[in-house]
Amino acid sequence: MDKRTLTFRIFRHNPFDPVSVPRLQEFRVEETPRMTLYTALTRIREEMDPSLQFDFVCRSAVCGSCAMLVNGRPRLACRTRTEPLPDKVTLLPLPFFRLVGDLSVDTGTWFRDMGRRVESWVHQHRAFEPGAEEERMSNEQAQAIYELDRCIECGCCVAACGMAQMSPDFLGSAGMLRIARFLVDPRDHRPEEAVFEVIGTEEGVFGCIGLLACDDFCPKDLPLASRLAYLRRRLALAAMRPSPSTTTGPVPVR
Amino acid sequence: MTITTDVLVIGAGLAGERTAIQVASRGLQVILLSLVPPRRSHSTAAQGGMQAALGNMARSQGDSPDVHFEDTVKGSDWGCDQDVARRFVTLAPVAVREAAYWGVPWSRVVAGRHKLPDGDEVEEAQQKEGLIAARNFGGTKKWRACYASDGTGHALVYALDNEVLKLGIQVHDRMEAVALVHDGQRCYGAVARDLRTGEVRPYLARATVIATGGHGRIYGHSTNGLINEGTGMAIALDTGVVPLGNMEAVQFHPTGVVPGDILVSEACRGDGGYLLDKDEHRFMPDYEPAKKELASRDVVSRRMVQHIRKGLGVESPYGPHLWLDIRHVGKQHIEANLREVATICRDFLGIDPVHQLIPVRPTQHYSMGGVRTNSSGRAYGLAGLYAAGEAACWDLHGFNRLGGNSVAETLVAGMVVGKTIAEDLWWLDIPSSERVAASLAQEACRQVEERVHRLNAGGTEHVFDLRNRMSNILMEKVGIFRNGTELAEAVEKLTEVSHRARRLGLQSGGAGASPELALALRLPGMIRLALCIAYGALQRTESRGSHHREDHPYRDDAHWLKRTLATWPPGADLPALSYEPVCITELPPGERGYGESQVLAGTEKVHG
Numbered sequence: 001m002d003k004r005t006l007t008f009r010i011f012r013h014n015p016f017d018p019v020s021v022p023r024l025q026e027f028r029v030e031e032t033p034r035m036t037l038y039t040a041l042t043r044i045r046e047e048m049d050p051s052l053q054f055d056f057v058c059r060s061a062v063c064g065s066c067a068m069l070v071n072g073r074p075r076l077a078c079r080t081r082t083e084p085l086p087d088k089v090t091l092l093p094l095p096f097f098r099l100v101g102d103l104s105v106d107t108g109t110w111f112r113d114m115g116r117r118v119e120s121w122v123h124q125h126r127a128f129e130p131g132a133e134e135e136r137m138s139n140e141q142a143q144a145i146y147e148l149d150r151c152i153e154c155g156c157c158v159a160a161c162g163m164a165q166m167s168p169d170f171l172g173s174a175g176m177l178r179i180a181r182f183l184v185d186p187r188d189h190r191p192e193e194a195v196f197e198v199i200g201t202e203e204g205v206f207g208c209i210g211l212l213a214c215d216d217f218c219p220k221d222l223p224l225a226s227r228l229a230y231l232r233r234r235l236a237l238a239a240m241r242p243s244p245s246t247t248t249g250p251v252p253v254r
Numbered sequence: 255m256t257i258t259t260d261v262l263v264i265g266a267g268l269a270g271e272r273t274a275i276q277v278a279s280r281g282l283q284v285i286l287l288s289l290v291p292p293r294r295s296h297s298t299a300a301q302g303g304m305q306a307a308l309g310n311m312a313r314s315q316g317d318s319p320d321v322h323f324e325d326t327v328k329g330s331d332w333g334c335d336q337d338v339a340r341r342f343v344t345l346a347p348v349a350v351r352e353a354a355y356w357g358v359p360w361s362r363v364v365a366g367r368h369k370l371p372d373g374d375e376v377e378e379a380q381q382k383e384g385l386i387a388a389r390n391f392g393g394t395k396k397w398r399a400c401y402a403s404d405g406t407g408h409a410l411v412y413a414l415d416n417e418v419l420k421l422g423i424q425v426h427d428r429m430e431a432v433a434l435v436h437d438g439q440r441c442y443g444a445v446a447r448d449l450r451t452g453e454v455r456p457y458l459a460r461a462t463v464i465a466t467g468g469h470g471r472i473y474g475h476s477t478n479g480l481i482n483e484g485t486g487m488a489i490a491l492d493t494g495v496v497p498l499g500n501m502e503a504v505q506f507h508p509t510g511v512v513p514g515d516i517l518v519s520e521a522c523r524g525d526g527g528y529l530l531d532k533d534e535h536r537f538m539p540d541y542e543p544a545k546k547e548l549a550s551r552d553v554v555s556r557r558m559v560q561h562i563r564k565g566l567g568v569e570s571p572y573g574p575h576l577w578l579d580i581r582h583v584g585k586q587h588i589e590a591n592l593r594e595v596a597t598i599c600r601d602f603l604g605i606d607p608v609h610q611l612i613p614v615r616p617t618q619h620y621s622m623g624g625v626r627t628n629s630s631g632r633a634y635g636l637a638g639l640y641a642a643g644e645a646a647c648w649d650l651h652g653f654n655r656l657g658g659n660s661v662a663e664t665l666v667a668g669m670v671v672g673k674t675i676a677e678d679l680w681w682l683d684i685p686s687s688e689r690v691a692a693s694l695a696q697e698a699c700r701q702v703e704e705r706v707h708r709l710n711a712g713g714t715e716h717v718f719d720l721r722n723r724m725s726n727i728l729m730e731k732v733g734i735f736r737n738g739t740e741l742a743e744a745v746e747k748l749t750e751v752s753h754r755a756r757r758l759g760l761q762s763g764g765a766g767a768s769p770e771l772a773l774a775l776r777l778p779g780m781i782r783l784a785l786c787i788a789y790g791a792l793q794r795t796e797s798r799g800s801h802h803r804e805d806h807p808y809r810d811d812a813h814w815l816k817r818t819l820a821t822w823p824p825g826a827d828l829p830a831l832s833y834e835p836v837c838i839t840e841l842p843p844g845e846r847g848y849g850e851s852q853v854l855a856g857t858e859k860v861h862g
């Protein structure tokens with residue numbers, strides 16, 4: 001195989017440097033076998049420009065730190081091998097999230113806020129009993145929860161979402177998935193109304209116009225589209241059922 | 255702007271978050287600092303499992319905290335503190351169940367007959383159906399590793415961080431502690447640098463906890479996350495009064511992939527994977543007829559290096575490696591239970607493990623050493639300072655940690671240390687110390703800013719050069735096989751690197767989140783850790799657990815049944831070493847038993 005020289009065009013801007021202006025900068029790197037964007041960017045930083053900002057922690061696609069736009073598509077950089085890429089690669093920071101600098105964005109703050117809004121924790125009535133045996137659960141059920149618990153909060157889904165770009169309060173499919181995760185968990189006892197109050201709004205499922213780019217770009221192949229559809233169905237069913245507080249009528253839409 | 259809180263927890267991995275939850279539930283105010291959003295902490299990468307003696311599986315019948323205790327003490331090669339190990343094995347089952355209560359989807363027992371990858375059949379009991387399952391892990395007598403499919407660490411971190419959210423605990427991410435605020439007697443908090451803006455600010459606290467994880471990244475090849483640079487240990491060492499324990503005890507993992515050093519879980523061997531050499535010969539049974547691939551991980555790592563040194567490794571552009579073979583385990587099992595492993599092979603190597611062999615080599619994996627604390631988590635040397643998790647040495651692992659024991663340790667330590675802090679703060683009179691603290695903090699901030707200023711002013715040495723130099727020295731001379739000559743060379747060369755680091759200067763501007771500046775601030779501390787490891791290893795003229803001296807191949811209890819304590823006197827070139835006895839309450843030193851067989855070399859014979 002002929003050795004390729006890859007040309008990386010990388011977005012540069014340091015918001016804390018008063019003279020910095022956003023621009024694209026080119027770096028040329030000789031490709032090595034099994035190179036990933038992690039390997040390439042590390043080499044650029046260590047050998048060409050020590051100020052280049054980007055975020056990697058696990059470099060194994062489990063921590064969600066390194067999402068960026070690779071030739072226009074949101075991807076985990078650590079899991080992007082250079083071999084299938086063309087000779088010219090453009091790297092931009094994820095849109096939507098606040099820029100920290102160059103390819104580094106603040107996904108953490110957004111996801112924390114999402115977690116708070118959807119109350120991303122098990123709602124229980126009883127206290128933990130240290131001496132007691134664990135509550136039983138079928139392995140199937142455990143697997144089903146795990147399946148929806150696999151989100152790594154990388155932000156690819158939100159970055160790919162046309163709605164999120166327009167309405168910053170939209171919970172995104174990451175937020176919907178989080179709620180779905182707790183709905184399948186038998187340990188979670190949040191009242192149904194509380195769920196619908198969060199998702200039965202423009203910030204929730206009604207904010208989604210069904211472009212479903214999220215589903216295409218999720219690096220973990222999470223069932224984002226099917227969970228969105230599921231939440232919609234549940235919402236519709238609940239709206240038809242008479243509830244003790246409101247005898248008839250639709251779920252309140254704020 | 256000074257921030258004041260009851261408890262400052264530096265590090266938001268499993269240990270830090272569990273500690274924070276404990277103190278918050280006692281009504282104390284707590285702030286968590288982290289280099290990254292908590293869920294990106296290295297704990298998330300733990301795939302394999304968490305040891306706790308629940309005894310729910312057919313192959314864990316007869317398991318109990320006693321058996322877990324014995325495995326842990328033997329695994330540590332009698333280097334651990336047995337009072338700590340005893341408390342740990344008792345609390346580990348509670349920690350697993352508590353995690354279930356917080357939402358961890360632990361895999362569960364499915365009753366009935368199941369065929370194991372090695373062909374054996376087991377019958378899981380009907381009355382255990384739906385309880386928390388466990389699997390086999392290297393180095394234990396019973397199946398004891400509880401797991402959540404292939405994402406144990408992920409599931410745990412998410413569940414704990416959810417609790418942190420629920421309790422409204424403040425998390426300041428991208429915030430790096432760069433120095434402790436102290437007066438040589440008591441710790442008053444830390445100085446932190448904002449990794450978004452570069453701003454330096456003091457955090458004052460009545461109790462400060464170091465839960466910053468391992469130091470793996472000071473080695474050239476490590477399975478650890480890139481942020482695991484040991485900075486928490488380094489700032490403790492910088493106080494000059496807080497000792498680090500057993501820094502020479504460094505564990506290597508047998509199966510990091512080549513290239514990239516991404517760990518493929520122990521579960522691969524637990525579930526029946528083989529190790530093959532360049533002739534595709536399964537060599538582990540030659541060395542370890544009884545345990546084969548399931549001998550404890552330092553034993554397996556050593557055998558692999560031994561085999562490679564015989565010229566039986568597979569040559570590659572990244573150096574020689576061996577093969578891991580899980581093809582015979584079967585597609586179904588691989589997709590169901592080893593999914594993350596399969597994903598790693600496909601996505602990072604372009605290999606399909608159902609049909610192809612996986613290139614692996616041993617890499618740095620775990621740091622048994624860390625901030626020395628007593629069995630309640632109080633650091634030696636400074637009141638008001640505590641440590642938990644991989645950053646600490648309280649000392650559960652001695653010279654070798656069992657797979658699955660460290661995740662369990664983070665949670666148990668969090669419970670214990672959190673409780674200690676709540677008790678200690680009950681007695682502490684704060685107002686009298688507040689003014690002292692504020693002026694100490696100001697001075698500490700000034701010193702950090704001065705360092706930044708000096709680095710910005712320029713210097714002749716470059717950060718990445720020196721960092722690579724340090725990590726290569728460690729890898730080559732302070733690795734799996736060690737000897738006096740190479741260790742002495744390592745100490746000499748690292749000292750030289752340490753001197754050169756005084757002339758560090760930045761090549762780029764240091765504004766905002768400059769990665770170069772961040773590393774330049776960390777590097778001198780990292781080099782000091784490297785020296786603690788190399789110097790401690792040089793002095794320890796025996797082999798114990800993962801500390802393996804070719805020139806002293808026996809364990810030597812007469813002289814070395816003790817823990818190394820390293821402090822760094824201000825201005826010194828080398829750490830000051832002292833030693834303390836290990837705490838033996840139940841199990842007197844004996845043969846490691848399940849570990850390395852004595853057929854070859856006789857390395858594990860007890861001596862003295």
Ligand SMILES: Cc1cc2nc3c(=O)[nH]c(=O)nc-3n(C[C@H](O)[C@H](O)[C@H](O)COP(=O)(O)OP(=O)(O)OC[C@H]3O[C@@H](n4cnc5c(N)ncnc54)[C@H](O)[C@@H]3O)c2cc1C
Pocket residue numbers: 264265266267268269270287288289290292295296297298299300301302303304305406407429430431432465466467468477478479481482485486517619620642643644645657658659660661662664
């Ligand atoms: C790939 C891999 C797989 C593993 N698998 C298993 C397994 O299956 N079972 C098992 O028992 N163990 C396993 N381990 C070991 C185990 O995961 C770790 O020992 C454990 O998770 C450490 O947890 P911790 O909370 O101590 O540290 P970490 O999870 O590393 O967290 C450290 C925290 O400290 C923060 N931090 C660090 N320095 C600073 C600073 N200066 N200022 C502010 N914040 C700071 C970081 O941001 C982070 O939040 C594995 C390890 C690796 C490398």
Ligand code: FES
Pocket residue numbers: 055056057058059060061062063064065066067076077078079
């Ligand atoms: S670095 Fe962790 S997901 Fe890419």
